[in-house]
Amino acid sequence: MDRYLHDISIAIESILANKLKSILTALGIIFGVAAVISMLAIGNGAREEILNQIKMVGVNNIVITSLFDEDEQSQIEGSDKLLQKYSPGLTYEDAKAIKSIIPTVHKVSPEISENTYVIQKGRRKSARLMGVTPFYFDLFSFQLSDGNYFNDYQNIHGKKVCVITNGIKKKLFKNADPIGKKIKCG
Template sequence: MKRFSESVKIAFQSLAANKLRAFLTMLGIIIGVGAVVAMMSIGYGAQESVISSVQGIGSNLIIVTPGNREEESHGFEQMIGEDKDRKALTVNDVRTIEREATLLNGAAPAILNSSVVKYLNKNQRVTVYASSEKAEFIYNFEVDKGNFYTSSDVLNSANVVLVGQTVINKLFGRIDPMGKIIKIDGKNFTIIGTIKPKGTDQFGNDQDNSVTIPITTAQNKLYGIDYVNMIIAQSKSEDTMKQASYEVERILRRAHNLAPDEKNDFTVQSQTQLLDILGTITSIFTITISSIAGIALLVGGIGIMNIMLVSVTERTREIGIRKAVGAKNKDILLQFLTESVVLSITGGILGIAFAVTVSVLLNNFTILTTNISAFSIILALTFSTVVGLFFGIYPAMRAARLNPIEALRHE
């Protein structure tokens, strides 16, 4: 133990004697470790944001979208329906589900679209969410002022609307929007409520730049369609979500008159399945980006090996003297290997400090959410140590094998 502590002390003395060279040698490790930890923190942050966003729309949800995902491409267009199956879901399907399902609290249709909202001489392009009165509790729409639209509003295709905070700021400023009339794609709508601010989602989309209107109003007066983009149902409990998903699938197959050998023209996914898929995607992203960043660590390791070989050449006479006074090969090996590891670990610590700084800045001044975990720090330090050992072993062995007589003759 005493021999090792002495080697560490000598290693730090060597670094202090060549500060600039030591820093330049560590730079590759600093960048590599910093990049890996920062990328992992961004990945973990994104995963948490995705989970939070999905959970934020409600609990125990079952999401039904048009089209069969086993046959068609994935992506956002799948969420709103591919051309051939986009009309697969209707409001009647929602009524059938609510009438026959025994494991659900309720179900609500949804149409998502983009429209221009106008108040006086001000315009704003917004996301339009159209649904039934049950969306308030199924989608977790929190009303700030006023009221949500009612079943009567849905039945009568009422021209009523609730607006998000960004829409209020852009169109009204400090004016109270309650009761005001706005135009959505040229049609008059009366504001009956405002929605509590939600902020941006994990992709940087402003969730408050939105309005919500009755589903029938959107179908009959705005878009002229008889289908919906999706149906969201709520299971009575988390324990029954799987059975409830099967129940919804059976009801829709029967409603769509599908033969036993016909594939679904819709896709049923539970909130848990969606979270698993999104979690897998963000994990793959994190691993891929971190692996790419890890290449910088390998480059840093090569830099350490090169500089240690230079150090062996410069200190050949010193090695000869140490061997002449009794130092064994293992002592020389330990000394140079320790110097290599100290270089690498010091670079790793500086890299972690750099990553923490970057993560804090990203968290405070951008839309990104970051989360530096203890695992990423331990992994980075472990990787730094392994890099130091792996790339330091050859220079250390070369130093240990030097002939003391020839080493003493070296000028």
């Protein structure tokens, strides 16, 4: 026991004899530990953000996009170029074929989008118009604040149903309830 007390007294004498060195050493340890803790916290935060982004897209989702090669696009002249510009790319029938041919595919939601305007009672705002099927909302885990998603019956029979974002709701309807109201797209 005396040995430990002797060692402690030597350590205290050394610290008191070299105050600046002791303070700088303590600060180095404190900043080092703080840096390690900060880096771990930043890493965990980034990991959580990435996992949330993946969860939004869907862990088991595959997104297939139709793109035209820019080199091919530049070689096409006149009306052929115009036809390719407005080519449907992947069609609804392609999506149904993917689902029927590949047994592990459970849900398919083709999507077409266009930048356009939405108009309601004279208010015109730019928006991204997306044509989707009801499975889209399941695949991408969207949460509605009000109303309902459209269903298969409405989709098959071409009913005029629109799901809008909160941003469009605020721009077009201010504080009014948009459910049941009409908007014009285009």
